[in-house]
Amino acid sequence: MNLNAFIKTAMPIAGRYEKILLVMRITVFLLLMGLMQVSASSVAQRITLSSKNADLQDVIEQLRKQSGYNFLYIKKEVLGRAKPVTAQLNDVTIEEALNKIFTAQPLIYQIKDKTVVIKPSLDKPSVRTEQKPVTGKVKDETGETLIGVSVLIKGTKTGTVTNSEGSYTIQVEPGSVLVFSYIGYQTQEITVGTESNINVSLIAVAGGLDEVVVVAYGTQKKETVTGAISSIKTKEIKQSPAANLAVTLAGRLPGLTSIQRSGQPGRDITQLFIRGQGTVNAQSPIILVDGIERDLTYIDPNEVESVTILKDASSTAIFGVRGANGVILVTTKRGTSETPEINFVAEAGAQDFPRFISPVNAYDFATLKNLALTNDGLPAEYSSKSLEYYKSQEDPLRYANTDWRKLLIKDYSYQQRYNLNVSGASKTTKYFVNAGYLNQGGQFNTEKDLSYDPSFKLNRYNFRSNIDIQLNKNLKAFLNVAGYLEQRNSPYALGGDNPTDWIIYFMNRMPAVVPGPLTPDGQVITYSDIDHPAYGLINRSGYTQQKRSNVLATYGMEQNLDFITKGLSARAVVSFDARTVNNLEATRKYEKYIQIINPNLQGADGRDSVYYRPFNNDQNTPLSIGGGRNFETLSNFQGFINYAKTIGKHDFSGMLLYQQQNNVINNELPFKLMGLASRFTYGYNSRYFLEFNAGYNGSEQFAEGQRFGFFPAVSASWLISNESFLQNNPVVNLLKLRGSFGKVGNDRIGSRRFLYLDDIQVVGGGFSGSLGNAQTINYNLLKNAQLQWEVAKKYNLGLEMGLFNQFNLVADVFYEKRDNILRNRGTIPELNGLPISVLPPVNIGVVENKGFEVELNYKKSFSKDLSVLARVNLNYATNRQIYADEPLLPEDYAYRYRETGYRIGQMFGYQVDRYFTDANDIANSPVQNVGGHESRPGDFKYKDLNNDNLINERDMAPIGYSTVPEYQYGAAFNLTYKGLDFSVLFQGISSVSNYYSDQGVFADKNYVSRHLESWTAERAANGLPINYPRISTQSNPNERPNSFFILNASYLRLKNMEIGYSLPSKWSSAIGAKRLRIYANGLNLFTWDKLPTTEFDPELTNSRDYPITRLYNFGVNFTF
Template identity: 50%
Template sequence: MINYDFSLSWKKKIPDGIEQLFRIMKLTSLLLLAVCLHLSAETRSQTVSLNVKNQPIKNVFQAIEKQTNLTVIFNDRLVNRSAPVSIHVHNMSLTEALETLLKPVSLTYQITENTIVITKRATSPPPETLRAPVPQQQRVISGQVTDNQGEFLQGVTVSIQGTAVATTTDEAGRYQLTLPANSTTLIFSLVGYERVEHALTETENTVNISMIPAISDLDEVVVVAYGTQKKISVTGAIASIQTKEIKQSPAANLAVTLAGRLPGLTALQRSGEPGRDYTALFLRGMGTLNATAPIILVDGVEREMTYIDPNEVESVSILKDASSTALFGVRGANGVILVTTKRGSSGKPAIGLTYEQGLQGFTRSPSVLTAYEWASLRNQAWANDNPNVDPNDPVNQPPYSEYALDRFLYQDYPEAYPNTNWQKLLFNDWVSQQRYNLNITGGGDYVQYFVNVGFLDQGGQWKISPDVTEYDPSGFLKRYNFRSNIDAKLNKSGTLSTFLNAAGYFEQVNSPNADTEEIFRRTYSFFPVVLPGPLSPDGEVLIGPGNYNVSPWALINRSGYRRETRNNITASWGLKQDLDRLTEGLSAKFMASFDTRTVYSLTASKEYQRWIQVIDPNTPNHLGMDSVEYRRMFLELENTPLSIGSGSNFQSFFNFQLSADYQRTFNEKHTVTGMLLAQQEV
C-alpha cells in the first residue's frame, strides 16, 4: 500500500479548489496501483507452448518473446556456455515453463514489468562427501646430464611437458625437480644439442640423460669435385639437395626433379613424351658458345643422370663458380653437377618398399571453338574484308549461309555439317604413371651394402583407336633399374678398403610412327568444320582439301609404330689405402670404371588409302538434305601390311683414376686439404 501525506506549515484554511485537487490525486494513485497489480498478475498467468529439440537457448527466448510480448534480457557470457536445450510444453504457465527451461542449465529468472531478466542460479556448497580429495604428496625427481663423450653439461633446461615447471643443470650436470600431479614427460634442451624427451614411469625417481650434439649447416659435409669438404670451409658457390627433396617430385626424369630446387640451375624440358623427355641443364646461363651443358659426375665418373632412379640418390650438388670448378679446367666453364648415390651402413638389414602413383597431362591446351562459332567468325571476317557488298548480290555472299549456320548450331545433319573436336578426339587429358621400388641396406663391421631395384611405367597422351589390334602404336615407357653399392674393409685396421658399384637400366620406349611435332601441328590446324570424323562410313581414312590432306588421326593409328629397346650397364671398382705411416691424413685411391650402352631400334611402317568427302548442296538425298559422297584420292597408295626395319647402336667407355689425397686438422682449428689426380678416359 502506498500512503501519500501532505503537511502544510501555515494554519490558514485550504481553499475548496485545492482540497478537491488533492482528492483527485489520491484517487488517481489508487487506480494506478490497482492497474499495476492487475498487469503483474496477468503477466505471470500467461501460458506458452514450446516444442524445441537440441537448439540454442537463445532460440527459446525468442519464441517466448513472440508468445508473451515480453522482453527477455540476459548476459551472453551466461547463455553461450550452456549446452543446447530441449523443451516440450503445451499451454503451460510462463513461470513453470521458465523454471523447467532454466533449472537444468543452472539459470533462474525475474519478471519485472514487461521484461524477464535471466541470471545465474545460486549454487549451494557441495556435500562433504563430494569435496575434492586432498592431493597426494608430490614426487621429486633428480639426475645428471652428460654429452656423448661423458662430459657434464651445465645449463641444460629440464622442463615438464605441458607445464611451466622447469630448472637448469649445475656445473656437474645435476638437476632436481618437483613433479606436479599427472606429469608424464621430461624435456631436456640445450643450444647445440639434440632435444631429448623422456617418458616417466610411476616408480622412476632418477633420470640420467646423455645428449647428442646437433649437426649444424656449417658442419654439413658437401661433395666437392672428387672429394668432400665441410660446408663451413667452402668458399666457392656450391648448392646441394638431399634425397628427401629429390623424391618429392614424381617425375620420370631425374633432371626434371632438380628444376626450381637448386639456385642457379635452369632445367629446360623440350618434351614430355615418354622416353624422349630430354632436359637441357644450364648453370648460371651459358658459359660457352658450343658445348653449353655442365659436366655431370655420378659417384666420381662422368655419366648421364637422366635414367637414374631418384630412390638411389643420396644427394645432388652443383658447382657454379670458377673456384669450385677449377679442378676441371676449361671443361668446367659451364659448371659441374655431382650426383652421389646411397651406400650401405653397419647394422641390421633395412628393407624399404615404395609405390608411387601419379597423373600427368599437358601443362596447357588451347581452347577450341565449336563449328557454329568458327563459321560465324569466318562470316564476320569476310564481312570485314568486303564492307560494301550488296546483300542481294548472288555471287558475293558469305562463306556460310544462314541455312549452314543453323545446321552447325543444331547438329541435325553432322555428316555434312560436322562439329569435330580434334583435340578431344586424339589426346588424353590425363594418363597414369606408376613407380615401384625395393631397396635393402645394411652390413657389418667389414662389409656394407646397398641394393635397389625399381620399375617405372609411364603412359602416353595419344588416344589409340580400339580398331587397331595388329600392333600397338601407343606411347609408353617401361623402365627397370637396379643398383648395388658394396663397401668392404680388407684388413682389421681398415686402412685398406675396396668398393664395387654396379648399376644399370633396361627400358622400352614406344610411340606412333610419326613425328610428335607434326601430329600437334596437324591437329591444331584442323578446324571443327573440316571433316565429320577421321573415317568414312566404310572405315577408310578421310582427308580434307589443300592443307588438310594429312590426317592427324591416321598419323597416330594408321602409320605403324616405333620402338626402342635401350639398356645400360655401369660398373666401378676402387681400392683405397691410408698412408698414415708416411704422414697423418694421407691416402691413395685407384678406381676403374666401365660403361656400356646398347640401343636397338625397330620401325614398323605402313600405308593407307586416303578418301575425301564431297558435299553437293544442289542435289538432295533421300532425306531432302545435301547429298554426300566419298571419293578416293592418291590411287597409288593402298592399305599395306607393316613393313619392318631395325637398327642398333653399341657404345662403351672406360675411365681410370689415380689420386693422392691429404686431409689433416691441426689443434682442432686449422684444416689443410690437397689432392693430386690423374685421369684417363677411353
C-alpha cells in the same frame, strides 16, 4: 629396310656384348675376392694404441688414422677441458677405444656413420631415486626415423643411441632431463614425467658447421668450404613424382635454372643452366654420378642420396677444360644401418594436359573463315544456311561439329612406379641394392583393335648395387654396378626423332567442320588442306619402338699409406659403361578420304547425298620393318693421392688426381680426355681457410700443341662466428665471408669434330675438271689449326649467416668473362671465291655474365610433435655479348647490331603501335612494306624507329628477352605434426620471352577463341575488346616477329605439393613393418602467367611441342 637386312646389320654388334660380359665377370670376381678378404680379415678397423699422459688431440689423430673415422669438435671447448690420456689398447674396436679413453674425461661423444662428435659434459651430483624405463622413437622434421641419435641424461654420462628403427630405451629417474642430440640437428631437451614413452622430432640446424658436404671428387666439412656450392638431400627429391630427376630440381637449388621443354613420356626434355648462359656454344653443365660422367635423365630418384651443384671457379677448376658451365654431382645411396632394412614404394598416378590448344567449334570456324575471306576481298565460303546448320547441329552428318581434341586426347593417362631396395652394414661391409620400375602412359587415344600398338608410352627398369668392403685395417674397396633398360613407344607419324611435332601440327590445323575420324567403312577422313590427318598419323602410320640399355660398373680401392707418412692415402677407380640404342620402325601407308556433299542428288534421308572420294593415290599397305642400332662405350680411370695433416691449430689437406676417359660411339674414332687435377686446402684455428684448385688437362677436339691447358683457381673464407667475440653468441650462430677467383675451360664447341683439319671432297666437275676425269676439289670447310677451348674467368663473393639457430642466409654475387668463344666470322668477305660458310670458326667471341643468388632458410621445432621448414631462393643471371665479329649494319638501321651488346638469344621484331583504322590512316602513315604485303585496316601499324617514313627490316628492334630466364625463384614449405607431414613447392621464372607462332597461334588454317575477338570495323567502332589483328587467308604483315607475338613467358607455378601420414608403429607392426607411410602428391598443379591465353604453357617454345603434363599421384612406403 626389310627384316632380314635389319638382322644382318645388327649381328656384328652382338660381338660387343662379349666385352660387356667380360667386364661383368671381372667385377663379380673382384667382388667375390673382396668378400673372401672380409671373411679372412676380422680385424678390420681395430685399434692398437699406447699412450701415457698424452694430449687428447694427439690421441684423436691416432684414432682417426687407424679407424678412418672423422672427428668433429670445437677445439676451445673440448681441448680446454680435456685431461691427459693414459691408455693401453690392443686390437680393440673403435667403440671400445672411445669408451676407454673418455671414461675419465669431462666429455661425451656420439657416433654417426663414420663421424665422432665430441662435446663437453655437464656433471652434476644428484640424489638417486627409483629409475624406470623410458622408450620412444626419434624422427626428423619430415617424419623419417633417425639412426644413431644420442639420448643422454642431462648432467650425467649415462646415455644410449637410437637403433636402426630410430627407437631407444633408457633407465631414467622422474624429473630428469633427456638430451637428444644428432649431427646437423638442433639439440632437444625433454623433462621426464610420468610417461613411459617419449617420441621426439629433431629439426636440422640452419647452417650446421658439422655437416659434411660433397665437393668435386671428395667431401669437406661445411665450415671449411670456400666455394659456391648448393645441395639438396633425398627427402626433398622424393617429394616430387616427376619421372625425370632433372624436373625435380626446378626451384630447389639457388643458381640452377631448370626448364622443361616437353612432357612426352621418355622425352620430357629439361634444359639445365648453372648461373645462366656464358657462351653461344654448349651451355649444359657436366653431370657426374658418383664421380663418373653420366646422364641425369635415367636415374631412379630412389637411388639418390644428394644432388650438389658446383658454381664458381674454385669449385669447378678441378675439371679444367670442361668446368666452365658448372657441375652437377649426384651421390647415390650406400648402406649405413647395422640392421638390414628393406624399403618398398608403390605409386600410381593420373596425368593430363592442363593446357592445350583447342580450336573453335564448327559454327565459329565457318564464321571466322567467312570473315577472313571478306577481309581479303573474296566471297564467303559458307552460306547463311550452312551456318545455321553448323549452329543447330540438326544434320551432323553433313554439317559436322567434331571435337578433335576429345577424339584424339585422353582425359587422363596413367603413371605407376615401384621401387624395392635393401640396405645394411656390418663392421666390414656396407651394401645398398635397388630395383625400380616406371611405367608412363601417353595422352593420345589409339584404336584398340589394331594389330600393333602405336601409343605413346614408356617402360623403364632400373637397378643398382653399391657395395663397400673394408678388406683390412688399411685397405678398402667398393663396387658399384648399375644400369637401366628402357623401352619407348610412339606412333611413326612422319618419322624422325620427334613424331609429336607433326601430330600436333596437323591436329591444330584440322577444323571442327570436318567429320570424323572415319568413313562408314573405317577409312581415315581428312581435309583438303591437310595431307596428313592427326588421326591417321597416330593410328595408321605404324609405330616406332626404341630400346635403350646401359650397363655400368665402377670399381675402386683405397689404400692407407700411413707407413710412408701419417695422413697419406691412395685411391684408384675404374669404370666402364656400355650403352645400346635399338630403333625399330614399322611403317605403312594408309588410305585417306574427303567427304563430298552432292546437292544435285538426294540421299536416303531426302537430303543432299554424301559420298567420300580418295584424297590421293595412297593405298593401305602392310607394315614395313626397318631400324638400326647405336652402341656406345665410356671407360674412365681415376688415380688419386690424398693427404691430410693437423699440426696444432693448422689443418692441411691435398689431393692429386690423374684421369683418362675414352668415349667410343659405334665405329667412330673415340672422344678422349686426359689430365691432372689438384686441390690444396689450409685452415687455421677453424677460422681462416684457403683453398687452391687447378686442372691441367686436354681434349682431342684440338690440334697437337693446342690440346692442353692449365686452369687454376684460388678461394678463401673467414669464419667470423668462430672468433672469440662471436662464439656462443645467442643471436648470430654463423657468420662467414668467402671469395674466389679462377679460370675454367669449355671444350664442348659443337658436334663437328676435327675442325683443325681441312674438310675437302673430290666431286664430279663436268666435262673437264681440275683433277682430270671430270673431277674437282670441293671445300666444305677450311681448317683452323689454332683452335682452342673457351676460357671463363670467374669471380665470386659470398656471405653465409645463421641467426638464432633457426634462420640461415646464403648470398652470392658473381661475375664471369668468357673469351675464346668459337664463332664464325661475319666481317670477312668471300675468300678466293669461297663462300663465308667454308671459312673455319675461330676463337673470337667474348661474353660477360653476371648476377646474384640469395637463399633464406627457416627451421624450427616448436615441440616434439610440431616442426616447420621454409626455404626461399632467388637467382639472377644476365649476359651480354661483348664481341661477336658481327658486321655493322648501315646507318639507316634503327639498331645496327643484332648480337653485339645484347644478351644471347635476344629477340628482334617490329614494335606494334596500334591497329590501322581505315584507308586514310594507312595513307597518312609511313609506308609499311613488311614481308612485301600491303597494309589494310585492322593490320598492325608498326613504329617507324629510324624516322625514314618507311617501315621495313631497318625498323626492327630488340623485344623482350631470350628464351632462357634471367630470374628463377623457388619457395618451399614443410610442416610435420605427429605422423602427418605436408610440403609445397612454388617455382617461377621471369625476364624471359618466347615467340609464339605457327598452328594454334596464327589465324591460318584453323582458329582459336582468341581469334573471335580479332579486329573488325564494327568491333572497333563499338569499342569492343580487340585481341587479334585482322584475320586473313593470305600471307600478311601481322603474323611475324613483333611485340604482339613475342610474349612475356614469366610464370609462377605450384610445382609440387605432398601430404603424407606415417601410421603409428603399433599399426605398421601388425603387418610386420617397421614403418608405413601413405601419401599423395602432385606435379605442375597450377600456373599463373602473363600470357594472353591459357592454351599453351609458358615453358614451351613451340605450339607443336608435346604439352607439359599435370600429375596426381598416390603412394605407399613400407619399411621392414
